[in-house]
Amino acid sequence: MSGPELLGRGEELAALDGVLAAARAGHSRVLVLRGEAGIGKTALLEHLAGRADGCRIARTAGVEAERELPYAGLQQLCAPFLDRLGPLPAPVEERGAQLLQPGVGQLRPLPAPQRAALGTAFGLAAGDPPDRFLVGLAVLTLLGGIAEERPLLCLVDDAQWLDRVSVQTLAFVARRLLAEPIALVVAVREPDDGSGLAGLPELTLRGLGEAAANALLDSALKGPLDARVRDRIVAETHGNPLALVELPRFWTAAERTDGLVRPDGDALADRLERCFRQQLAPLPSHTRKLLLVAAAEPLGDATLLWRAAGALGLGADPAAAAEATGLIEFGPRIRFRHPLVRSAVYRSAEARDRREVHRVLAEVTDAAVDPDRRAWHRAQATVTPDEAVAAELADSAGRAQARGGLVAAAALLEQAATLTPDPARRARRELAAARDRK
Ligand SMILES: Nc1ncnc2c1ncn2[C@@H]1O[C@H](COP(=O)(O)OP(=O)(O)O)[C@@H](O)[C@H]1O
Ligand SMILES: [Mg+2]
Known part of the structure; x- marks a missing residue:
């Protein structure tokens, strides 16, 4: 998928080709693409993906609503390779796993402590909060093993919305890549504090000539x-x-x-968002409702979307109407034309509709498979304090903590506190949140 022809990006394309060529020759390269919304970061990543014949591509993208889920971004990047490691993490009796021969199609196993760290980080196993250093090493070992077979191109989009530990781990990995056929290209929106990626080679995108x-x-x-x-x-x-x-x-x-x-002086992203809102306004209410479900569901998961649409009594018609606008594509993954379309849809909706949609999304999310997202949706659907919702969020915070995402845990606890009816319990949750923030 190389997308439309890119105008006026000769230098940038040359730089990206250089990154790919170096990786193919066995010299790892890292590049952080910075620039404002709409400047063409995703387009360049797509272009690169289209030029990567013979390479394996691993991707992840930050989603605003996922920022509080520790390691979510990194897990997405590594997910296609995890089954190549055999069962994760190593049970105790398999401590010597690194001495065993790998099975057919399997990679050299990770050292046991790295396997265990990756297992807890990705929520595949219970355990103490993993050592971030070990998680970083595990990802390095994993990607290195994959790249031994074929050059590996890692594409990370919208890093400004990745959860914090994922950014830290990616930066850790980026600084330690050596003589491996790996290219890591990260796109991040400016302005962003960007501190997590500071010090890595970067290319700032300006407007077209x-x-x-x-x-x-x-x-x-x-x-x-x-x-x-x-x-x-x-x-x-x-x-x-x-x-x-x-x-x-x-x-x-x-x-x-x-x-x-337009009046001068307002931020471009706001103007663009307003422009997308104008496209939404004339749509029938069922179509807008369906778009809202898609905007409120962070994964772009088609199964969840259609389940929720069914529960809301939206027929199949609004999908065609929504797609006809060109603002969204309904494939196995739901894709908005641009993240700003998604935020325009979400923000232009009535608060009442947003709550309804989150309530239904919580209902159709399987509590056994994804308790954290379910808790998050429920919380977004709730205005008056409700201990059941607050307790679910507090559990979610506990899991975030166990994965080593303290800041995420604090955000979840804060929200839990807001929704807690009992004053003493609310105070305890506020305190715990403040402690985790530190
Ligand atoms: N150099 C270019 N030439 C032509 N179209 C471009 C170019 N760069 C970006 N676009 C188009 O502009 C829009 C915004 O680009 P996008 O890559 O989504 O921006 P960003 O990811 O930085 O927010 C997309 O429709 C994209 O196809
Ligand atoms: Mg983009």
Whole structure:
């Protein structure tokens, strides 16, 4: 999947090709792509994926709603390879596993402490909070083993939304990659504190140059445009590709001639989000409701989405209408055209509708398979204090703590405290949250 042709990115493409070539030659490379929303980070990652013939690709992407689930991002990256390690983690009697020959199709087993750390980090086994250093080593060993077979390209998108331990572990891994055929390319939105990835080689994406920006604007325009207006637009968008493609779609005839597009001075991401909201407004309520379910469900999990849609009494029709807008694709994974579409859908919905959708998502999420997400949805659906909901969240916090995600645990406990009716218990949860924050 190489996507549409990318305009005006000669230098960036050359840098990315260099990363891939080095990895193919057995010299690992790391590159952090930084830039504002819509500047073209995902497009570059897709382009790279399309050029990686003969390489294996591992991917993960941060999702805003998943930030509080420790190791969620890293687990997504490693998931395709975990079964190659044999059972995780090593039971006690298998302590000597690293001495055994690997089975067919299996990788060299990880040293037992690394296996155990990975097992608890990924919530596959109970245990003490894993040592982050061991988790990092385990991921290094795992990726190294995979890359022995074929060069490995790791693509991490939207790192600003990854949970914190996943970012820390990725940075740890990135700093220790040596003579291995591994390329790790991470995209992160600016402004972001970005501290987790500081010090790694980086490339900051700026807006497209004038020629490329004009060409992109041309491809998006349906009618003629006064040359001075065009110049002004190109200048106002600072060559941001998403803005160039999206903003002109909603101009009135007057705006096309006087170029007074929007009040100046507001952040581009807000303007874009507003622009997506305009596309949502005329849709029928069932279609908007279905989009809201998709926006509220962080995994893009089709099974959950259709279960929830069924429970809400939405038929199959709204799916076609929603897809016809081009704002979303319903495959086995649900994909919005851009993360800003998703936030526009979510934020433009009535609070009442959001609660209803979260309530239904909690109902259709299997408590045995995914208790944490279920607890999270329930909490989003609740306004008045409710001990059952609060207790579920507190349990979730306990699990987050066990995986070694203290900050995540604190966030969950804070929310649990807010929803706790009993004052003494509420105070205890607030205290525990404050302790974990430290
Ligand atoms: N260099 C480019 N030439 C043409 N279109 C581009 C270019 N870069 C990005 N786009 C398009 O602009 C939109 C936003 O890009 P995207 O990669 O999603 O931005 P980001 O990931 O930085 O938020 C997408 O529709 C993408 O296809
Ligand atoms: Mg992106």
